[in-house]
Amino acid sequence: MHSTRSSGEFVPEPVLSIRNLVVEFRTEDGVVHAVDDISYDVYPGETLGIVGESGSGKSVSTMSILGLIPQPPGRIASGTAMFKGKDLLKMKKRELRRVRGDEVAMIFQDPMTSLNPVLKVGYQLGEAIKTHYPKEPNDKVKSRVIDLLRLVGVPNPESRYDNYPHEFSGGMRQRAMIAMSIANSPSLLIADEPTTALDVTIQAQVLEVLKRVQAETEAATILITHDLGIVAELCERVIVMYGGKIVEHGDVHTIFQNPRHPYTIGLMDSLPKLTEDEEWLRPIPGQPPSLINRPPGCAFHPRCFLSQGRLPCREDVPALRAIDGGSDHKSACHFAEELIGRHSKFAEPVPAGGAS
Amino acid sequence: MSEPTVPVHPEKPSVEHLGDLVVPGMALGVDNTYEAGLELKARSQWSYARRRFLRHRLAMTGLVVLVLLFGAGIFANLVAPYSFEAIDLTNVLQGPTTVAHHFFGTDEIGRDFFSRVIFGIRTSMEVGVFVAFVSSIIGVIVGAVSGYYGGWIDNILMRITDLVLTLPALAILLTAAALLGQGSQWRVSVILALFFWTGLARIVRGVFLSLREKEYVEAAKAAGSGDIRIMFRHILPNTLGPIVVNGTLSVGAAIIVEAALSFLGFGIKPPTPSLGSLIASGQQFPQKWWITVFPGLTLLVIVIAINFVGDGLRDALDPQQRRVRA
Numbered sequence: 236m237h238s239t240r241s242s243g244e245f246v247p248e249p250v251l252s253i254r255n256l257v258v259e260f261r262t263e264d265g266v267v268h269a270v271d272d273i274s275y276d277v278y279p280g281e282t283l284g285i286v287g288e289s290g291s292g293k294s295v296s297t298m299s300i301l302g303l304i305p306q307p308p309g310r311i312a313s314g315t316a317m318f319k320g321k322d323l324l325k326m327k328k329r330e331l332r333r334v335r336g337d338e339v340a341m342i343f344q345d346p347m348t349s350l351n352p353v354l355k356v357g358y359q360l361g362e363a364i365k366t367h368y369p370k371e372p373n374d375k376v377k378s379r380v381i382d383l384l385r386l387v388g389v390p391n392p393e394s395r396y397d398n399y400p401h402e403f404s405g406g407m408r409q410r411a412m413i414a415m416s417i418a419n420s421p422s423l424l425i426a427d428e429p430t431t432a433l434d435v436t437i438q439a440q441v442l443e444v445l446k447r448v449q450a451e452t453e454a455a456t457i458l459i460t461h462d463l464g465i466v467a468e469l470c471e472r473v474i475v476m477y478g479g480k481i482v483e484h485g486d487v488h489t490i491f492q493n494p495r496h497p498y499t500i501g502l503m504d505s506l507p508k509l510t511e512d513e514e515w516l517r518p519i520p521g522q523p524p525s526l527i528n529r530p531p532g533c534a535f536h537p538r539c540f541l542s543q544g545r546l547p548c549r550e551d552v553p554a555l556r557a558i559d560g561g562s563d564h565k566s567a568c569h570f571a572e573e574l575i576g577r578h579s580k581f582a583e584p585v586p587a588g589g590a591s
Numbered sequence: 592m593s594e595p596t597v598p599v600h601p602e603k604p605s606v607e608h609l610g611d612l613v614v615p616g617m618a619l620g621v622d623n624t625y626e627a628g629l630e631l632k633a634r635s636q637w638s639y640a641r642r643r644f645l646r647h648r649l650a651m652t653g654l655v656v657l658v659l660l661f662g663a664g665i666f667a668n669l670v671a672p673y674s675f676e677a678i679d680l681t682n683v684l685q686g687p688t689t690v691a692h693h694f695f696g697t698d699e700i701g702r703d704f705f706s707r708v709i710f711g712i713r714t715s716m717e718v719g720v721f722v723a724f725v726s727s728i729i730g731v732i733v734g735a736v737s738g739y740y741g742g743w744i745d746n747i748l749m750r751i752t753d754l755v756l757t758l759p760a761l762a763i764l765l766t767a768a769a770l771l772g773q774g775s776q777w778r779v780s781v782i783l784a785l786f787f788w789t790g791l792a793r794i795v796r797g798v799f800l801s802l803r804e805k806e807y808v809e810a811a812k813a814a815g816s817g818d819i820r821i822m823f824r825h826i827l828p829n830t831l832g833p834i835v836v837n838g839t840l841s842v843g844a845a846i847i848v849e850a851a852l853s854f855l856g857f858g859i860k861p862p863t864p865s866l867g868s869l870i871a872s873g874q875q876f877p878q879k880w881w882i883t884v885f886p887g888l889t890l891l892v893i894v895i896a897i898n899f900v901g902d903g904l905r906d907a908l909d910p911q912q913r914r915v916r917a
Contacts, residue, residue, distance in 0.1 A: 303813060336815030343813070348806040353828040362824065363814045415814065 249276035249317075250423050250455045251300075251339075256314030256324075258292070258299045261307060265527040269295040269309075271479040277423065282449065282456040284470035284487070286463060286502070290523055292479040293459045297425050300324065301339060302331045318423070337367040340416035340454075342426040346408035346433075350400040356411050357396030360384070363418040383414040386451065387444050406437035410444055417452050424454045430465060442468060463506055467491060472563075475499050478524045478534030481555055485564035495558050495566040495574050497541040533569065541570055643907040650903020653896040660893055664712035671706035675864050678702055687881050696881040698872060707864040708886050714865040715846045715893070718780050722845035725784035727838045730791030731830075735822050737792070738799025749796070752789050760786045761851065768857030776859045779852065783845055791837045798830040832908035836901055843897035850890055866890045 258270035270292040277283050285293045298304050300316040300323045316323040318339065323331065335341075343349040351359060360380040364371060377396070384392035387410040400408060409429065416424060429445065430438040446469060449456055458470055466473055466487065473490045475483040475498065483496040494500045501519035521538035524530055530537055536548035547553075547569045555567040558575075568574075644650060663670045672692040673679075679701035687696045695704035737748040767782055802808065803826065811825045846866075852858035853867030861868060866886045873883030 301813065303809065332815050332817060334815070335813055341810070341813040343806055343810050345806055349810040351807040351811075351825050351829070353831075354825070362811075362816070366814060366816050366820065412810070415810075 247279055249278050250319070251277040251457075252315075252317040253296070253300065254315045254317075256296060256299070256316065257312040258295050258304065259310050259312050260304075261310065262527075267526045268479050268529065269526060270299065272314075273476070273479075273481050275474055275481065275484065277455045277457055279422070279455050280453050281472065282458055282470045284466040284473045285457060285459045285476060286461060286466055286473060287476035288461060288523055290526060291476040292526075293476050294427050296476070297341075297427065297457055297459060301335055301341070301425075302326075302328065303335075303341075333367070336363060336421075337419045338421050339423045339425065340419070340421040342409075342412055342416045342424065342429045344428040344431050346405060346412050349412055350403075350408055352400055354399075355396070356398050356400055356403060357381075357384075359400075360411065360415050360418060363415045367419055379418070380414075383418055384411065386417075387411070387414045387448060388440075389414070404437075405433050406440055409433060409437075409441050413441070413444055413448055417448055417454070420452055421454050424449070424452075424456045425459070426456060427459045428461070429458070430462070431460070438465075445469065463491075463502060475502070478529060479526060480534065480567065481565075482535065482567045483565065484555065489564050493564075493575075495564065495571045496568045497539045497574070498535050500574070501538075501540070533567075541568070541573060545570070640907045644903050647903040647906060649899045650907075653899030653903065656892060656896040657900060660712055660889070660896070661716050663709050664716045667706075667709045667713045671703075671709045673703035673706040675702065675707045675710040676862055677706075684876065684879055686879075695885045696879070698882060699876065704869075704881065704885060707869060708866070708889055711864040711866045711869050711886055712889060712893070714776055714859060714863060715849060715867075715890070718776055718783070718849045718859075718865070719842040719846040719897075721777075721780040722783045722787055722849075723838045723842040725781070726787035726841060726845075727791055727834060729784065730788035730837075731795050731827070731834060733788065734792040734795025734797075735799055735827065738796035739803050739818065739822050739826070741800070741803075745796070748792075752792050755786065756789045758786075760848070764848075764852055765855065765857050768852065776863065776865070779849060779858055780845075783848060787841050787845060791834065791841070794833045794837060795830055798833065799826055802826045802829055832905075835908065836905045839897060839904055840901040843894040843901070846890070846897075847894055 253276075254274045256270055256273050257268075260267040260269055273292075273296055275283070285296070287293045295304060295309075299309065299311055300318075302323075311324055314324060318334070323334065326334070350356065354362075357377065357380050360383060361373075361376045364376050364379060381392045381396055384395060389395050389407055389410050395403075395407075400411075403411060409432075413429070416426075426445065430441050433441060442465060445456075456469075458465070460466060470487050472486050473484070474481050475490070475496065477498050483490065483494065483499045485495075490499060491503070494503060498519070501517075504517040505519060507513060507516055519538055524534045524537075530549075532547070532549045532551055533539070533542070533553050536542045536544075539548065542548040551569070553567045553569045555565045556571075557563075557565050558571050679697065681701065682693065682697050683701045684699055685693055685697040685701075687694060693703055693705065695708055697704055698707070733748050733752065737745045737752075763786070764782060768779075771778070799822075808821060808825060811821050816825070849858055849865065850867030850870065853865045854871040856868075856871065858867055859865045866889060869886035870883055870890070873879065873886075876882055
């Protein structure tokens, strides 16, 4: 399947193609439907943003395809995740391990705890290589590690090689984590909230490193975050998740300017806009849905400004469907058309009329 | 987003003046003044631990005593004036004297007691170190597997541990010795090791239980490391502190149990002297005090020294500990 993105260019085969993924957790209180029937593609070289609030299933959707959720209680109920012609979900543990860290790599949220405190940073990075290429001579591994550290902007990589994690600052550690993730030139990079644990100035630097690394390795990237600013900065396409489902999907400009799902609009409205003097931000009322007892129909309807309690919202689960004339822009809202012509506050004022 | 401008501290030279020190990270708009070789050399965990240990007076005293005694044991052939079997019937049950270097006197068939005590130290030391080493390996493996995998594996292994822990070790050892007869010191050591691993297994399991949830373990998994690699390369180094402490203390404990066994006559077969059997040999001659006192004192000093060293290591290896005691 070839899809065309909004620019109309020809797009190659996806690196990762997830279809109908369902992930559940069996708990004492009942079955948690963490990820419910989601499908998406990631194309070579692009950055796909997955946004959503806590518990929307954004991390679980990627962790599960790498076999990184605890099973039990977790369970991948159905779905496929085709990566380079192979289904990751059907792989044996050993096969999957070979993929992890080599062809698919992860960057974790908290660099303070993701590095082993008792091992030297250089050793840990070398480990990432040695795990997959045990026959690589040590001096070659070391020089590769030093190159990697230099690439991510760690000063004095030669002396930093022998440092322990506690001698690194938070930003440096996250750089080291990024270096570790690209150590084996993966074709897919999954960054799970890579900047959440960092303060704002360091965030900017780390994002810069991420961009640069991506340009260098040409890896497709899935960026999981709840920070729309980061999405705007780095991503080409965006998936918005709510209650374990994809509610909107489109390229970053479309999503930011003409969101077609009330939840996405709510997210935008809850952000401050720097160019305007806003007295109040508009939060989305209510609480995220319980993933054990989800509201019937559209999971968002109890909090939705558009629904107003209409029957389809309460009874039918909306399907993700193309809107705005068959482009790649999809929304899972029964009344998405009612939002046509409505711009987010981040829309550029010039193109009026809802052209995407 | 504009690049953050980092204020340069007035005392530090600004980036422009650093010349050669400006490093590649510059291109990313990073403040390099701190990293450009101007910082203090940070101490590693081990150098902190070493420093804390060296300042621990009791532990250092213990270490010195231990080095002297174990040194004598290791080089018993050179240190001891006689062989432990050499019989001198002209000097039987001689009290401590400097005549003919019988510093600790002689026993009932005229063997030099000083030499026998030194060879006894060697035996006890070998048993203690062997037992500590082997039992540590067993304990680490059992504890690591148990704590890392959890679930039914943990359950089975821990019930086995409980079982071994509840068995009256001395009674079993006596039975074994009675059945098998007095054995070589290696047989005694192996049997002892099979009883000594339980404490460490529990400690290691506890640490693994908490560490396996750490994010760096998850990161290692995401990097494709297998279970064995994660257990022994990533988690085990974090548990070295308790392992070293426990191992050290169990040297002392093993020496005591071996002495008790030998004292009861079920330990190492004569004529190889061990401290326990030397003490026991004094039973027949209550008036000849030196036969009991010298090996007994030696045993006491060795075990106390080991415990001091163990305590010192415990204090030194605890990263939370900032203050040095004693």
